[in-house]
Amino acid sequence: MTKTLALLLAATLMVTGFTASPSLAQSRNDQGEARKEMRAGNVLPLREIERRVVTPLQAQGHEYLGPAYDSTAMAYRLKFIKDGRVSFVDVDARTGRILQRSR
DSSP states (O other): OOOOOOOHHHHHHHTTTTTOOHHHHHHHHHHHHHHHHTTSSSSOOOHHHHHHHHHHHHTTEEEEEEEETTTTEEEEEEEEEEETTTEEEETTTTTEEEEEEOO
């Protein structure tokens, strides 16, 4: 019975095309790139960038949702929410300088 259920589940996953999404794979690759660049001294640690950017925005009532790293641009996109509205802050990973804010 258990073997039959396992086979049925495996067949269902194959038929529905359940695989790791390309965006998830890219996200993992970008995280690895961020780590590699940080170890090489090319970018600031994420915690340093968060200290510079997140702390002041939290003082203004923004809730920090998390980061994403773009290895091509060498930039972090920090995601926030306030009053039900999501906003993003793009930060240069090399300098910690804010590049752009979306509201």
